[in-house]
Amino acid sequence: xxxxxxxxxxxxxxxxxxxxxxxxxxxxxxxxxxxxxxxxxxxxxxxxxxxxxxxxxxxxxxxxxxxxxxxxxxxxxxxxxxxxxxxxxxxxxxxxxxxxxxxxxxxxxxxxxxxxxxxxxxxxxxxxxxxxxxxxxxxxxxxxxxxxxxxxxxxxxxxxxxxxxxxxxxxxxxxxxxxxxxxxxxxxxxxxxxxxxxxxxxxxx
Numbered sequence: 394x395x396x397x398x399x400x401x402x403x404x405x406x407x408x409x410x411x412x413x414x415x416x417x418x419x420x421x422x423x424x425x426x427x428x429x430x431x432x433x434x435x436x437x438x439x440x441x442x443x444x445x446x447x448x449x450x451x452x453x454x455x456x457x458x459x460x461x462x463x464x465x466x467x468x469x470x471x472x473x474x475x476x477x478x479x480x481x482x483x484x485x486x487x488x489x490x491x492x493x494x495x496x497x498x499x500x501x502x503x504x505x506x507x508x509x510x511x512x513x514x515x516x517x518x519x520x521x522x523x524x525x526x527x528x529x530x531x532x533x534x535x536x537x538x539x540x541x542x543x544x545x546x547x548x549x550x551x552x553x554x555x556x557x558x559x560x561x562x563x564x565x566x567x568x569x570x571x572x573x574x575x576x577x578x579x580x581x582x583x584x585x586x587x588x589x590x591x592x593x594x595x596x597x598x
Contacts, residue, residue, distance in 0.1 A: 421449035441480035
């Protein structure tokens with residue numbers, strides 16, 4: 394059963410890279426509040442407060458992929474969080490240069506420096522997972538980064554062990570506009586600025 398599930402996730406990763414997207418205007422406030430409800434049981438089990446900060450944007454994206462992206466990030470945060478009195482997950486948004494930047498921050502155990510690059514690659518998991526402390530197949534964060542790349546974006550993590558982790562996803566503002574707006578303003582657009590993506594991110598494989 395685990396092998397079948399893993400195969401399904403790998404096929405899903407391939408589809409994200411190759412299948413044409415079915416985009417629509419998506420209200421991210423609505424999408425994230427809906428996801429919050431979907432995780433209600435898991436959040437109560439670990440006594441975690443999930444806050445979706447507003448305002449959130451409306452973007453021209455594929456709804457199912459954006460839901461999948463945030464579902465994986467929130468699930469990842471819950472999975473690593475031990476039951477405690479003040480567990481927190483905060484989902485935020487900011488506009489930076491020509492990018493829409495979303496963040497999923499938690500006050501869990503954090504991510505070791507040596508894991509911060511590799512956890513976004515298929516089958517590369519964090520130290521906690523690799524030692525058997527946390528169950529996982531090492532595909533979820535690879536899906537997150539691949540979805541972001543479909544919008545000329547990137548995904549990365551900022552963390553200090555013992556001080557929580559903030560997972561960030563940057564999506565190109567140009568790539569998330571409706572087609573007519575892109576046509577009207579295309580000549581005024583320029584490439585995403587490096588200041589939004591951490592140094593060296595463009596060269597990561």
